[in-house]
Amino acid sequence: xxxxxxxxxxxxxxxxxxxxxxxxxxxxxxxxxxxxxxxxxxxxxxxxxxxxxxxxxxxxxxxxxxxxxxxxxxxxxxxxxxxxxxxxxxxxxxxxxxxxxxxxxxxxxxxxxxxxxxxxxxxxxxxxxxxxxxxxxxxxxxxxxxxxxxxxxxxxxxxxxxxxxxxxxxxxxxxxxxxxxxxxxxxxxxxx
Numbered sequence: 001x002x003x004x005x006x007x008x009x010x011x012x013x014x015x016x017x018x019x020x021x022x023x024x025x026x027x028x029x030x031x032x033x034x035x036x037x038x039x040x041x042x043x044x045x046x047x048x049x050x051x052x053x054x055x056x057x058x059x060x061x062x063x064x065x066x067x068x069x070x071x072x073x074x075x076x077x078x079x080x081x082x083x084x085x086x087x088x089x090x091x092x093x094x095x096x097x098x099x100x101x102x103x104x105x106x107x108x109x110x111x112x113x114x115x116x117x118x119x120x121x122x123x124x125x126x127x128x129x130x131x132x133x134x135x136x137x138x139x140x141x142x143x144x145x146x147x148x149x150x151x152x153x154x155x156x157x158x159x160x161x162x163x164x165x166x167x168x169x170x171x172x173x174x175x176x177x178x179x180x181x182x183x184x185x186x187x188x189x190x191x192x
Contacts, residue, residue, distance in 0.1 A: 002037045003044045004055040009106045009154060011056075018053050018060045018150040020086045026128035031061065035083055035126050038063045046072040047104050048079070048142050051149030054105050060086045062146040066139075072102075075183040077192050079139050084131070087123035089147045091116040092134070097186055099141045100164075100171060100179045101155045110171040112164035113155050115141035117190065137190030138183055 007014055025031055034057055042050035042063055048070065051062040066079040096114040103109075119140045121133040135143045145155060159165070166175065 001040045001044075002033075004037050004041045006041065006045070006050075006054050006104050007056055009156070011105075013053055013056050013058055014105055014149070014154060015152045016053065016058045017152050018051075018058045020060045021124075023124055023128040026085055026124055026126065031059075031085075032126070034059070034061060035063065039065070039081065039083075042104075043067075045104050046070055048073050048076060049146040050104065051146050053149050053152075060150045062087065062150060064142055064146055066142070075180040075187075076138060076142070077187045079142065079192075082133075083126040084121070084143075084146070085124035085126070085128070087121055087143070087147050087150070089135075089144050090120045090122075091118070092120055093118040097138070097141065098182075099138070100175060101141070101145060102168065102171075103145070103155050105149075106154060106156060108167055109156075110164075110166050110168060110175075111156060111159045112161065113141075113145075113158045114160065115144050117141075117186065119143065121147075135192070137186045137192045139190075139192040 038050045048066045049064040065081040066076045099115045101113045123131045125131045
């Protein structure tokens, strides 16, 4: 198990557009080790996803997974481990959800970000094979968040109302209960 150090907001790699990988590169040992390290690092931090740029690698690779009972995101539905190489997320609706987001690279802070509730994801999997997914509800926001990282965007860039900025402690104290209720209604509606 290799847990890598994560970069924090302000580090220039987080603002770079990552390099797409050729399908032939994906099977290589370096990319496979990176994928394994991303999974280990994400799980060690109780994250819902992690992009290669967050560990200093400017290539288009990210992982998404929400395990049941994740203490950081108890309101998120389970998402099986998904490896995305060169992902593209395309909205399939104009409907959005006001999502209270956090990020492992923006420690201690949460903000409301509007995310599409229905998206198509095209990518390569960890074997370089084509992957075509539909992501819905709260889970769709997770895929959008991770894909943003690969284009040099952090969730703070998408905040419309800066008054929603709060610490994790204030979120838990003042906002989590109402947000969890709205999030559960979205999960019930979409099943994800």
